[in-house]
Amino acid sequence: MSAVRGTRRFAPLAALALLVATMPALAQDLLIRNATVHTATARGTLQGADVLVRNGRIAAVGTGLDAAGATVVEANGKPVTPALFAGITAIGIDEVSGEDATTDTTLALGAASKEMVVRPEFDVTLAYNADSLLVPVARVEGLGFTLLAAGTGEGGSIIGGQGAVMRLDGSDQPAGPKLLFVQLGGGRAAGLAGGSRAAQWMLLDQLVDEVRGRIPAGSNAALLTPAGRDTLKRYFDGGGRLVVGVDRAADIRELLRWSKRHGVQVAIRGGGEAWRVAPELAAARVPVFVDPLDNLPSNFDRIHAALENAARLRAAGATVGFSQAGDSSHNARKIRQLAGNAVAHGLPWEDGLAGLTRVPAEAFGVGGELGGIAPGMRADLVLWDGDPLDVASVARQVWFDGRAIQMHSRQTELRDRYLRPAPDATRGDLPRAYPTPAR
């Protein structure tokens, strides 16, 4: 080992923690003064506005608000947004993706792809770990809530199971209703349906028959447990939304026909070719959660993938949100980059923000609570140092229920440990593994 040498001195850390230091931990009365407030509501963006929080809820948004008894934060014109949607993720149920013992996303009771086990009652929120290291990593970047998704894999079925919106404030109970996750199209989903996507519709219709009692329990054709029948009945009766992973235009059209025929509420995740079905999606009021960065013909379901997907959908009147194609959990913070790039390719800025706030909140059953800054809504807020849709900006402070969080994560602790000058054993310095001497 050659000696480590040549450590350069560096500037002390910016004192962003000052904001936090002035606040009692339990203060839920807060006034953010003189901000560019992106409300993500019909009010749009308000310049030089104040946001008043009382008892953890937004009390008022306007100018010259009375701050009596509230902690005051001067925003100096910087942007304030609702805490953003972290995407459709496995935060809290996927700690180290490559280590099976740390992942709880996907049910596989059957043997490989030839044996389909349909368990719509499977509910990943029961495995949610609020202590996951991924939670602080995501929230210090301004992300406030995620849709926890059930995965799809061999030994399961095209119906992955249920998930729900979770807030990233350390709470461990769903913040909204359950949603059912379905995967359609080529690849994995086709393998789970006997090798043909035509069979996906056959199986879904068979499940409708079973739920409606046309296939009696105990029949050879019955696929569901009693709990599964109850669960699916709720969704097939329109009492809950299906979040359907599907990319190809032809499959999206079939989904629209199928969901209309059965009266099922759906949202689309992926939607690589959704722009080619934009008018129909707008007419059916089906929200689409896209990854505009996923613009290559990466498989035969995504031949027409394009960076302009979001812009074209919106121009046709469809509702657009964002969801990542890649590792949406560890890299949840990247979702802002999706929105910014959609804007760079033609999506109006306010729609870019809506896709990270109001759109997912409303689609996933937490509208009016999360994803907007309006009286009565939860005060889950973010103060940014610049345009929140630009990768050049970062979150300066995040609040849940009007309470400032510590802007720390395991990653900031690693950063701070290794930002220190290398210890010099010849001067008696201890290795980095020891606590920093008090200053």
Added chain:
Amino acid sequence: MHAALAAALATALAAGCASTSAAGPRDAGAKPGASSTGDAYPSTYRAIASAPVLVTGATVLTGTGERLDGADVLMRDGRIVAVGRGIDAPADAVRVDGSGKWVTPGIIDVHSHLGVYPSPGTRSHSDGNEATSPVTAAVWAEHSVWPQDPGFHAALAGGVTSLQILPGSANLVGGRGVTLRNVPATSYQGMKFPDAPHGLKMACGENPKRVYGQKGGPATRMGNVAGYRAAFIDAADYRAKRSAGGDKAGKRDLKLETLAAAMDGEILVHIHCYRADEMVTMLDLADEFGFKVAAFHHGVEAYKIADRLGADGVCGALWADWWGFKMEAFDGIQENVAIVDRAVNGCAIVHSDSEEGIQRLNQESAKVMASARRAGIDIAPERAIRWITRNPAQSMGILDQTGTLEAGKRADVVLWNGNPFSSYALAEQVWIDGARMYDRHDPSRQPRSDFMLGRGAAAGGGR
């Protein structure tokens, strides 16, 4: 140092002639060039002739660490002629108004699998990992490259002018990488960067032991290291026999030829390695067998050994923010690139390893700058641009030809619609050897892969 090998050399060898490489006579002992065999798959790339171009009044990041405001860039005969203020243009020059816009060197990605893991990612297209044996130094990534991968054209729209295509990381030694010009061609030879050295892809950590753990090993990290050592011991023996020449030389062995060339410094060693402790082990391995590590790739823990990497002159080719997808990636932080960059003699590179990320290496760099600023490290654009231009060029052995905007170098130039370090930044025009190969506002300068034909004008294909 890499010495260019004339294509004629391979022919001469095939004919059994004694020959000389630019690195020295073949009978000159062990070093240098003892393992030279030339290149039997030579570049047929030719720069496309074009009129001179003068970009005027732009903010220019030269890649040398300089920023020039209101500056001009003159390209002629495929080369950079001048960078500065008030440059006179030849009468036949195409003038491009750069006011309000930014100019950078062409973007370079040191770690790409375009063409070997192309789109669409069908089973039949999976050509990046010869996962049949832990040491496959005999294989060359270029022999897997599908030039019709639409990802090349998408990367061009992101300003990428040169890129290194590497084998994947399943093996201890995966094979040779190739550096390409990002120009459409029907053969990879038509893209091959003239006189660029080959890379050698090695991998440490989880991948090889996962792939081979149930297939005869290695099954552990110690097995990995034993595997590298055994391979280089064989290569050293081969190298000695070849340089002795005569009857003792024996027939060529492609695997050992590659490893020997890495020991000779003719092939630049690029190592996929995540953990700090393993990178230090690989530095010792390099010392043991007398080769140099050009760059560690991925290196999510490079920040823990930034001073050592700088002291050893090893680049860190890193992601801005990927982490957590396996144990060896668990300690990733968003300031990794910035901390490697900060070290004395630090050589930080932002790489993609992704057909998505390669399209926006400028944004990946912007994320690093934002995270660094939050940590109290201010990094100017003129410094950050080096992560995706100059530094990768250095690690790939092509800095004498590209990577900065300096007179005499290849005119690989990007005109951006504004500051490139933003979500809203778009490459407007991209010149390769002075030829306008991409123009966002001119459909006649937007290449489309054969694969994308017949699918309607508005199809994606990465545009």
